[in-house]
Each structure stands twice: as structure tokens, then as C-alpha cells.
Amino acid sequence: MIPTLAGAGSSSTVLTPADLRRIVRDAIRNVPPRARVLAVIPDRTRDDNTDVLFPIISQELAVVGASRFDALVAQGTHPPMTNAEKRAKIGAGHSPMPLVGEFFDHHWDRPSELITLGTLSGADVSSLTGGLMNREVPVQLNAHLAPGQYDVVFVIGATVPHEVAGFAGGAKYFFPGVAGPELTHLTHWLGALATIERVIGRIETPTRRVIEAAADRVPAPVLAFTSVSTRNDAGLRTHALFAGDLRETVRSAAEVSSRVHVRYTGRRYRRVVALLDEHYDELWVGGKASYKVGGIIEDGGELVIYAPHLTGISTTHGRLIEKYGYAPLEQVREMVEQSDELQANLCVAAHLAHVSYAGRMSEEGHIEPRYRITLASAVSEDVCRRVKLAFQRCESVDIEAARRDPDTLVVDHAGRDLYLVEPEQP
Numbered sequence: 280m281i282p283t284l285a286g287a288g289s290s291s292t293v294l295t296p297a298d299l300r301r302i303v304r305d306a307i308r309n310v311p312p313r314a315r316v317l318a319v320i321p322d323r324t325r326d327d328n329t330d331v332l333f334p335i336i337s338q339e340l341a342v343v344g345a346s347r348f349d350a351l352v353a354q355g356t357h358p359p360m361t362n363a364e365k366r367a368k369i370g371a372g373h374s375p376m377p378l379v380g381e382f383f384d385h386h387w388d389r390p391s392e393l394i395t396l397g398t399l400s401g402a403d404v405s406s407l408t409g410g411l412m413n414r415e416v417p418v419q420l421n422a423h424l425a426p427g428q429y430d431v432v433f434v435i436g437a438t439v440p441h442e443v444a445g446f447a448g449g450a451k452y453f454f455p456g457v458a459g460p461e462l463t464h465l466t467h468w469l470g471a472l473a474t475i476e477r478v479i480g481r482i483e484t485p486t487r488r489v490i491e492a493a494a495d496r497v498p499a500p501v502l503a504f505t506s507v508s509t510r511n512d513a514g515l516r517t518h519a520l521f522a523g524d525l526r527e528t529v530r531s532a533a534e535v536s537s538r539v540h541v542r543y544t545g546r547r548y549r550r551v552v553a554l555l556d557e558h559y560d561e562l563w564v565g566g567k568a569s570y571k572v573g574g575i576i577e578d579g580g581e582l583v584i585y586a587p588h589l590t591g592i593s594t595t596h597g598r599l600i601e602k603y604g605y606a607p608l609e610q611v612r613e614m615v616e617q618s619d620e621l622q623a624n625l626c627v628a629a630h631l632a633h634v635s636y637a638g639r640m641s642e643e644g645h646i647e648p649r650y651r652i653t654l655a656s657a658v659s660e661d662v663c664r665r666v667k668l669a670f671q672r673c674e675s676v677d678i679e680a681a682r683r684d685p686d687t688l689v690v691d692h693a694g695r696d697l698y699l700v701e702p703e704q705p
Contacts, residue, residue, distance in 0.1 A: 284527050288507060288519020290538035296331060299520055303332070303339050306502060306522030310431055312344035316378075317429040317499075319452050320436065322354040323364045324564045326556070326695070327437035328508050328517050330370035336433065336504070341377040348378040351423050352385055353436070353456025356463065356595050356626065357564070359384040385421050385457045393459045394425040396496040399489070404465075407492055408485040411472045412465065418496045419459025426498040434503040434525065438532035439540050440697040442570040442633050443470035445484040446536060448505045449529030450494035455626070458493075466490060467629035471608055475570060475633055480541055480697050482533045494525060501525050505532040509539050510695070541697045547577045549686040552678065553693030555586035555656075562600075562658070562666075563593035566634040567694035569652060573636035575688070575698045580650045584693070587673045589656035592666060599627045604667035606631055607638025609646045 285305040288294060294302075310316070318336070320329055337348050350369065352360065365382055366372065386392050396418045405413035424432065438448035443466060455463035470478055470486050478484050494501070505528035507519040519535040521528040551572050559565035568584045576582055592600050603614055603621065611632040615621045621628045638646040653669040655676050663670040681687045690698065 284521065284523035284531075286519065286521030286523070286528070286531065288517075288521070288535055290518060290535055292518050294517045294520060296335065299328075299332060299517065300335050300339070302520050302522055303335050303504070304342075306504070307336070307339055307343060310340065310343050310345055310502075313346045314430040315347045315428075316340060316345050316349070316431045316433060317423060318348065318350045318433040318435050319353050319457060320350050320368065321452070322352050322357055323360050323368060324357060324558055325437060325447075326508070326510060326515070326558050328506055328515055329368055329435055330373070331517070332435055332504060332506070332520075333369040334374045334376050336435070337376040337379050338374075345378060347380050349381045349383065349423075349429075350379070351383045351421055351457055353452045354385050355455045356387050358594050383421070383423055387455070387458065387460055387463055390459075392422050393419045394422040395419050396424075396498065399493060403492065404489065407488040408469060411485055412469055414465070416461050416465050417459070418493045419461060420453060420497070421457040424457070424497055424499070429499050432497060432499045432501045434501060434505075436504075437506050437508055438529060438536045439695070440480040440536065440571065442475050442479045442567070443467055443629070444486045444490065445478050445481040446529065446533040448532055449503060449525050450487070450490040453494050453497065454490040462490075462493060464623075464625035468625035471611070471629035471632045474608065475636060476574065479570060480537065480699070482530055491526060503528040505529050507532050507535040507539060510692075540695070541699060543699055543701050544575050544688065545701060547575050547580075547700060548688045549577050549580045550583070550681070550684070550688075551576050551580070552583045552585055552676065552681045552687060552689045554678070554689065554691050555584055555589060556692040556694045557588060559586070559694055560589055561591050561593050562589065562634070562654075563596060563630065565589050565694065566630065569634050569636050571694060571697045572690055573650070575700055576650045578639055578649055581653060582650055583653045583655060583671065583676060585673065585676050585678070586654075586656040589658060591658060592662060596624070596627050596630070599624055600631065601662060601665040603627075603631060604665065605635045605648075605652070606667065607635050607646050607648055608632040609638050611635075
């Protein structure tokens with residue numbers, strides 16, 4: 280087996296490129312000569328250190344005598360990157376990258392580009408999810424992961440708190456990163472059924488168990504490079520890099536991530552103004568502004584997502600989101616039961632519930648969103664109304680006044696860090 284755990288890091292550590300190279304060199308020492316290597320990498324919606332790691336890995340693979348190094352983008356259902364974005368993502372032009380060959384997009388909805396590597400039975404799914412779901416699901420992945428295509432698969436990516444899996448990283452780069460529609464829908468809906476409050480920021484989740492069981496079907500040996508990074512005015516800082524087994528690396532990284540990506544406020548706020556991070560230009564990914572601050576908003580409060588750069592709801596799923604609108608999980612479950620269309624698009628149903636975050640019982644005995652969401656962006660008022668969000672013009676949001684208000688919290692670069700009231704008691 281190729282994976283042997285290597286790595287270093289902590290919340291107070293900042294790794295240099297030389298540190299990263301030492302970890303990479305140690306991790307790949309068992310890659311056989313002439314090996315064909317495929318790297319599964321993040322897309323542009325992830326702010327990470329792939330542009331530093333990818334050239335280092337390519338150089339060290341050349342040293343051990345690998346024959347080929349290709350890349351497959353774990354874009355899930357996101358639109359493909361442009362050529363310029365791809366080059367920037369892997370650090371092209373900054374340093375030599377020997378062996379690098381093809382750069383593949385993933386098309387989750389093209390059956391001809393997928394391979395089925397087995398099935399998780401209904402009993403398997405029931406056991407893994409604690410009974411939340413019990414449907415049989417095929418394990419479909421991008422066909423470049425078919426038996427015999429590559430000798431080793433690298434998974435390169437960062438770990439942060441995540442609404443579906445608990446933490447990003449590890450097997451999540453396969454499912455839904457380069458998966459077919461069935462597991463993509465199942466994992467998203469499973470994350471919603473488990474409820475965002477009980478998933479985000481936790482490593483052991485029903486979704487994690489499912490995606491790791493599915494990842495066991497990948498035929499080639501898998502070597503994960505899992506990092507933890509933060510960004511400030513000085514740029515991106517890598518706090519940790521762990522290389523080796525898919526399961527071990529993500530758990531080691533999550534321990535560090537829980538210390539650098541989770542902020543505790545000690546209280547809830549009547550109003551949160553979330554200044555959406557620039558990496559999110561659609562609400563499909565920009566919904567993280569709600570996922571990651573919902574826990575600190577008072578019942579009946581308001582979240583203002585301030586995002587002048589946000590231009591749409593979703594290129595891929597916008598029609599369905601506009602048709603059904605954001606709503607608490609209880610209401611979304613009813614919509615799913617009554618709609619064949621949503622049953623066939625459970626990842627959309629999950630998104631509807633996740634953005635709404637949570638429900639509460641109104642005085643009239645009806646489930647309603649726990650807090651109001653107002654969108655101040657380039658999205659029109661008509662579209663906001665269709666998706667059941669309030670609308671506000673960007674120029675009318677007084678950010679400095681909000682910073683002075685003791686009942687309002689302004690969150691810079693919203694979507695990066697998870698905000699909670701206080702640490703969970705053991």
C-alpha cells in the first residue's frame with residue numbers, strides 16, 4: 280500500500296514551501312517508477328494552496344520516476360473553470376511542472392463520462408446513516424478513475440467546516456467532487472436530513488461514513504494531500520499538511536481546522552451582516568454565508584448577505600431553485616414528497632433547506648424560517664422574491680453603522696469561517 284501518514288502542522292504553525300516539499304517527498308517515496316498518477320484537485324470556488332502544492336508534487340514525482348501526472352477537477356455540479364482559472368489554480372507559470380499532461384473537467388450529468396464501481400445496498404446505506412436513508416445507490420465516478428487508467432490517485436485539497444460532510448476534504452473530493460448524480464443527490468440530501476446544526480464542523484457524520492465507504496471502491500491506491508489554510512491581508516498561510524490515507528489525513532486536518540476556522544462569539548446577534556467572500560459568485564456556493572453564521576443569529580433575527588459581486592443564484596440549478604424557493608427542512612421535505620422533480624434533484628432540495636438553515640414554530644403553529652435572509656447583490660428583486668429572500672440594494676447597506684451597532688455583527692469574508700456561540704460541551 281502506498282499511503283503512509285506524513286505531515287505536520289497546528290493552529291499556530293505556518294508551513295513554508297520547503298516544509299511542504301519535505302512532507303510531499305516523504306509521502307510519495309513509495310510511488311513506483313513509471314507510475315501514471317491522476318490528481319483530483321479543487322476548483323476555483325475553494326481558496327487553498329493547490330497553486331503551491333501542485334508544482335511541488337509534480338517536481339517530486341519526476342524525481343521518483345513517475346511517467347505521467349494528469350489532473351481531474353473536483354467541481355461537483357459547478358460550471359467548469361476557464362483555461363486561465365485552471366492555470367492559476369495549479370500555479371502554472373510560477374515554477375517548473377514536469378510530467379503534467381491532461382487537465383480534465385468533470386461532467387456529473389454525462390453518463391458516457393462515468394463509470395460504475397459497485398453499489399451501496401439499501402442495508403449498507405441504512406447502517407451507515409443510522410437509518411436516515413435506506414436506498415440502494417450506485418457508486419459512480421468519473422471514468423478516468425476506472426480500473427487500469429492510473430496506477431495511483433492523489434487527492435489534493437483543503438479542509439474547512441462543511442455543511443454536508445461536516446468538514447471538507449478526504450473522500451468528499453470523490454463524492455460529490457467527481458461523482459455521478461445518484462451519490463451527489465444522496466449525500467446532499469443526507470446532509471440536510473441530518474440537519475446542518477448537527478453536521479457542520481463535526482468530523483464523524485452520516486455523510487462522512489457514506490462517502491468513505493463509497494471511496495473504498497476506487498480501484499487504484501489513493502494518496503491524500505490534505506491541508507489547512509487561512510488567508511489574511513498578507514496572503515494565504517498553510518497551517519498544516521497531512522499526506523497519506525484518505526481517512527487519517529482528513530481527521531488530522533479537521534483537528535487543526537476546528538481551531539483556525541471556527542470562531543466563538545459567546546452570544547447570539549439580532550442581525551448579522553455577512554460580507555460574502557469574493558470566491559463565491561453564485562448563491563449555490565455563496566449560501567455558505569448562511570450555513571456558517573446561522574448558529575449565532577437570534578430566533579426572529581436577520582441575516583444580510585452583502586455581495587455586490589454575486590451575479591446569480593446558480594448557473595446549473597437556478598431554474599429549480601427559483602421554482603421552489605428557500606424554506607426550512609420541514610417544508611422542503613413536504614415539497615420533495617409532492618414533487619417528482621425534486622425527488623430527482625435532491626441536491627437542490629438540500630440546498631433549499633441549507634440556505635434557510637433551520638425552522639421554528641410560529642405563534643400560529645406553522646413552521647417558518649428561524650431568521651430572515653436579505654440579499655444585497657447584483658441579483659434582481661424579482662429573482663429574490665421568487666427564491667423567498669428579501670431584497671436590498673447594495674448602496675443602502677451601511678456597513679460602518681452596522682459595525683457600531685451592539686446587536687449587529689459584521690462578518691468579513693463570510694463563508695470562510697464557521698461561527699458558533701460556544702464550544703460543544705464534552
